[in-house]
Amino acid sequence: MDLRNRKLSEDEFFTERQEVLAQWKTGKEVDLDEAIAFHKSLPPHKVCVPVLRQAKAQGESYAITGMGKATVEEQIELLTYIEKEGLANYLGTTVDSFSRQNHYQEAEKGIAESMKKGRSTLNGFPIVNHGVTGFRRVIEAVQSPISMRYGAADPRLIDEIGYAGGHTAGAEDALMDFWHHHSKVALETVIATHRYVHRLIGYYEEHGVPLCASCQGLYGAGVPPSLPMAAILVQILMMAEQGVKHIRYHIATHGHLPQDVATADVLRKLAREYYARFGYHDIEDFLSVSFSLVQYPLEPGSAFAVVFMNTLMAHLCGAQANDIRTVAEAKGIPTKEDTAYTFRTAKFMENLLKTQKISVDPHDVEAESRMVEQEVRCIVDKVLEFGDGDVVVGTIRAVQAGVLDNPFATNPTSPCKVMGIKDKGGAIRYLNHGNLPFTNDILTFHKEKIEEREKKQGKKLDYDTLVSDLLAVSRGVLVE
Amino acid sequence: MNRDKTSKRTLVTGVIGEDVHIVGIRILEYALGEAGFKIVSLGSQVSQKEFVEAAIEVNAGAILVSSLSGHAETLVPGLRDRCIEAGLNDILLYLGGYLQIGETPWEETEKKFKAWGFNRIYPPGTSPGKVITDLKEDLM
Numbered sequence: 001m002d003l004r005n006r007k008l009s010e011d012e013f014f015t016e017r018q019e020v021l022a023q024w025k026t027g028k029e030v031d032l033d034e035a036i037a038f039h040k041s042l043p044p045h046k047v048c049v050p051v052l053r054q055a056k057a058q059g060e061s062y063a064i065t066g067m068g069k070a071t072v073e074e075q076i077e078l079l080t081y082i083e084k085e086g087l088a089n090y091l092g093t094t095v096d097s098f099s100r101q102n103h104y105q106e107a108e109k110g111i112a113e114s115m116k117k118g119r120s121t122l123n124g125f126p127i128v129n130h131g132v133t134g135f136r137r138v139i140e141a142v143q144s145p146i147s148m149r150y151g152a153a154d155p156r157l158i159d160e161i162g163y164a165g166g167h168t169a170g171a172e173d174a175l176m177d178f179w180h181h182h183s184k185v186a187l188e189t190v191i192a193t194h195r196y197v198h199r200l201i202g203y204y205e206e207h208g209v210p211l212c213a214s215c216q217g218l219y220g221a222g223v224p225p226s227l228p229m230a231a232i233l234v235q236i237l238m239m240a241e242q243g244v245k246h247i248r249y250h251i252a253t254h255g256h257l258p259q260d261v262a263t264a265d266v267l268r269k270l271a272r273e274y275y276a277r278f279g280y281h282d283i284e285d286f287l288s289v290s291f292s293l294v295q296y297p298l299e300p301g302s303a304f305a306v307v308f309m310n311t312l313m314a315h316l317c318g319a320q321a322n323d324i325r326t327v328a329e330a331k332g333i334p335t336k337e338d339t340a341y342t343f344r345t346a347k348f349m350e351n352l353l354k355t356q357k358i359s360v361d362p363h364d365v366e367a368e369s370r371m372v373e374q375e376v377r378c379i380v381d382k383v384l385e386f387g388d389g390d391v392v393v394g395t396i397r398a399v400q401a402g403v404l405d406n407p408f409a410t411n412p413t414s415p416c417k418v419m420g421i422k423d424k425g426g427a428i429r430y431l432n433h434g435n436l437p438f439t440n441d442i443l444t445f446h447k448e449k450i451e452e453r454e455k456k457q458g459k460k461l462d463y464d465t466l467v468s469d470l471l472a473v474s475r476g477v478l479v480e
Numbered sequence: 481m482n483r484d485k486t487s488k489r490t491l492v493t494g495v496i497g498e499d500v501h502i503v504g505i506r507i508l509e510y511a512l513g514e515a516g517f518k519i520v521s522l523g524s525q526v527s528q529k530e531f532v533e534a535a536i537e538v539n540a541g542a543i544l545v546s547s548l549s550g551h552a553e554t555l556v557p558g559l560r561d562r563c564i565e566a567g568l569n570d571i572l573l574y575l576g577g578y579l580q581i582g583e584t585p586w587e588e589t590e591k592k593f594k595a596w597g598f599n600r601i602y603p604p605g606t607s608p609g610k611v612i613t614d615l616k617e618d619l620m
Contacts, residue, residue, distance in 0.1 A: 101498075180500060183523040221503070294503055407510075410500045412523035419510055432510075463511035463608045470503070 003188055005241050005392040008199045016196055020156040024104045026131030027157060032203070035132070035164035039209040048145040048169035049210035049246050051090060052286045055320035060354045061311070063322045063346035064288065065339060066149050068094030068124030070114035072134045075125050076141045081336045083144055086343030090321065091142060093135075093167065095150035095158060096124030100181065102154055104128050123333060124150065127162045135165030145169070147212070151181035153190050159197040163204065169212035169248070172197045174238070175231045175399070179218050179409040187399055187413075191392060195242060202243020212246040212286065213239055218406045220252025221292040222470050224420045224428045225263040226375035227436070228252065231404055232267065233274055233380050237391045240280035247285050248321065252292035253313045255478050256427040257360045262368035264289070264317035270376060278391075288321035289314040294470040296329035302476060303327035307342055311349040316360060322346055330474075368427065375442055379403065382437040402435035421461055422469045424453040426478035431461060453479075488541035488619050492534045494522030497555045501548040504577065508544070511608030517615070528555075532562045535571060541619050542572035544611075550581035552593070560597025572618050574611065576602030 008016075021027030044050040055062055067082065069075045075093070082088045098106040107126035114121045127135060127148070139146060147169035148162045155172050162170065174194035178187045201211045217231025228251070236247055249267055253260040264287060275283050291310040297303050307324050314322035324346055328338035382403050387394025398404040402415035409416050417434025430436070430446045454461055468480050493509055495502060502524050509519045520538050522530055531543050543563075547555060556575060563571050575598045579589055590601045600614055 180502075183500065183525040408503050408506050410495070410502045410524035412494075412521055414523075416506060416509075416521070463507055463514065466507050466510070467607070470507075 003191060003392050003396065004390050005238055007202070007241055007243065008195060013196070013199050013203065017160075020160060020196070023102070023157045024128050026128055026161060029132045030160050030164045032164070036204065036207045036209055038136075038164075038166060039168070039204070042139075042166065042168070045143060046139065046145050046166075046168070047210065048090070048147055048212045049284070051145050052212065052248070052320045053284075055089075056286065058354065059318075061289075061314040061319050061322040061350060062089040063311075063324055063343045063350075064090050064092055064147065065324050065326055065342065066094035066124075067092050067339060068096060068122075070096070070111050070120040070122040070126065072130055072137050074114070074120055075138050078336050078339075079138065079142050079146070082339050082343060083142055085337075086340035087347045088343050089144055091144045091146045092149045093127065093138075093146055093162070094124040095148065095152075096122040096126050098122070099124070099126050099128055099158060100150050100152040102152070102157070127158050127165070132161055132164045135162070135167070139166035147171070151177045153177050153182040153185040154193045156193050156196050156200075159200055163200065163211060168210070169214065170197070170201070171214045173215050173217070173235065175217055175235060175395070175404070176215075176219070178399075179406045179411060179414060181410075183410040183412065185411075187396055191238070191396070195238065198239045198242035198244050201239075205243050205245045210246055211244075212248055213244045214248040214250055214288070215239065216250035216252070219292070219408060220254075221294045221408075222420050222428065222466070223252075223407060223418075224375075224430055225251070225259065226372050226379065227405065227418065229263065229267050229270070229372065229376050230379035230383070233270055233376065234383050234391050234395050234404070236271060236283075237274060237278055237280070238395075240275060240278070240283055245283060247283060248288055249285060250288045250290070250323065251317070253289055253317070254292060254422075254426070254428055255309065255313075255473055256422075256425060257313070257316060258364035259368045259372075259427040260289075260313055261316050261360050261365050262372055264319070265365070266369050266373045266376065270373065270380075274380070286321065287317060287319040288323045289317050289319040290323040290325075291473075293325075293473050295474040296325055297474045297476075298330040300327060302474070303330065304345055305476075306473070307345045308349055311346045312353070315350070315353045316358065322350070371442070371445060375436075375438060378437050378439065378442065403437055405434050405436065419466065421450065421466060422453070422472070422479045423449040424456045424479065431466070489516065490518040490520060490538050490540045491542050491544055491615075492520045492522065492531060492538065492540045493544045493546070494526035494531060495524035495546045495548070496526055496528070496531070497547060497549055497551055498525060499547065499549040499551075500524045501546075504548070505544070505546040508546075508608050508611060512612065512615075515612045528559045528562055531559065532566050532568065535563070535568055536566055540571065542574060542615060544574045544576075547575065547577040547579060550578055552577070552579040556593065556598070557596045563597075572600075572615075573598045574600045574602070574614075576606060576611075578604055
């Protein structure tokens with residue numbers, strides 16, 4: 001496998017494509033020319049890029065969340081309800097777990113069972129099984145754009161069908177999918193399948209169809225922001241190389257507002273810098289924010305407060321998408337009413353906030369920005385050094401070496417040596433930096449921040465502190 | 481089987497089945513590592529066969545199985561027999577997580593999984609400190 005950061009030629013892409021479309025019977029329905037014509041016929045309010053652009057121009061953020069039922073009829077019922085009762089501007093298709101593992105036969109059984117029982121027995125919408133024609137019925141029934149939401153080691157067929165069906169945004173994130181969504185697939189394989197889907201998006205872009213890719217790097221709960229940010233920056237260079245033109249960065253926020261705002265600011269700044277360094281001059285970027293909890297509160301008052309905080313953070317960070325979990329997250333799969341209440345809460349807050357300029361103390365933001373920027377540069381520059389300037393080669397080596405690490409990877413080949421912990425103010429610091437290539441100044445900063453909390457609490461920070469940090473917000477405190 | 485003191489302190493950990501929920505076991509691994517145990521982590525989506533093979537390879541003192549899908553009743557029975565068949569007669573088997581869907585009294589859950597050959601069963605919310613204390617006691 002030739003894994004360097006170079007654009008797949010059309011020949012390579014179309015050769016691989018034959019194998020991809022043969023993975024399931026609905027693959028043969030996909031006709032790229034027809035799909036491009038269909039996308040061009042969509043009104044702008046049904047396309048993610050213009051809708052996100054409008055949010056950016058108006059300084060507004062739109063609520064988004066996962067939504068997925070087993071059958072086309074149920075999916076239409078859910079999405080039209082969220083539009084009407086939840087006042088949604090932006091919709092999503094959550095793909096079911098069987099499809100994410102490419103087990104389309106199992107998803108087929110789930111559809112049959114759901115039809116028999118009259119209720120969805122799948123935890124998402126099986127895009128591949130319903131095919132292009134199935135999803136076309138969904139997009140025709142709504143007035144908002146629909147984005148795909150899922151993670152898979154091999155997203156190729158889901159994306160072929162999802163985009164041809166009329167989705168205008170997706171979530172193809174190789175490091176996230178390698179670290180969190182499958183424990184047995186090699187990083188090289190995941191990078192190759194994602195290179196294909198980014199090339200597919202690039203093909204649509206070359207033919208005048210704007211699609212928005214997204215990238216979050218890794219699940220951010222309990223992780224200092226420089227690590228997911230570095231994982232985003234290396235990947236957007238891979239996406240841009242394949243011809244992706246619109247990228248939504250997704251950040252996990254922790255509730256320490258200066259650190260959260262600094263994360264958003266530094267990410268936008270460094271992304272522009274790295275695009276320019278590698279010659280990608282025409283990327284339009286967007287941002288989404290989610291308040292990242294390990295455990296969501298069950299009690300309704302607290303659950304609504306989490307939605308409020310998420311909306312406030314999206315506003316402060318200048319995000320176009322307010323990526324929320326529904327108020328029923330702690331209970332299980334939400335009902336359509338749960339989702340609509342959640343959207344209404346976010347909309348209510350957003351309407352009150354959107355015309356106002358609110359800011360977090362600029363000195364605090366500046367202090368956090370300086371630190372996170374230094375950390376990210378150390379990591380990304382080491383990745384590029386590992387690859388002699390090639391970001392794909394560098395990323396593969398860096399993940400093996402723990403220079404790009406993740407405390408909560410499912411894949412046993414990851415070193416998982418880093419660990420984050422909160423300081424006394426609630427910002428996330430490195431308790432253990434593992435093999436991250438940090439300078440002594442950075443390490444001293446984190447050590448001092450941890451010592452301040454130890455002094456305050458009168459004890460060493462240990463695994464019990466880690467557990468309490470991860471659960472703190474769901475108990476209604478930033479740091480205990 | 482001869483086990484010296486060092487190998488007894490080697491633990492095989494992982495999440496059984498199709499599930500990818502990893503945060504709990506990763507924090508436990510971190511705590512166990514700090515407490516001086518050697519951890520051989522298999523990550524998530526681990527089969528019974530993989531747990532047993534790894535335990536043989538590293539001559540482990542215990543296998544720590546995590547399960548958060550609620551499907552432990554179908555995933556873990558038979559693990560003790562596989563260990564015995566493989567000659568791991570005295571290996572400790574610990575299990576923790578969200579083991580069953582629905583609200584079953586903990587005593588019943590514990591009794592059921594102990595009957596399947598697990599030495600210790602832990603409910604959600606167990607402190608890593610409890611597991612460390614138990615391991616030290618059981619491995620003495």
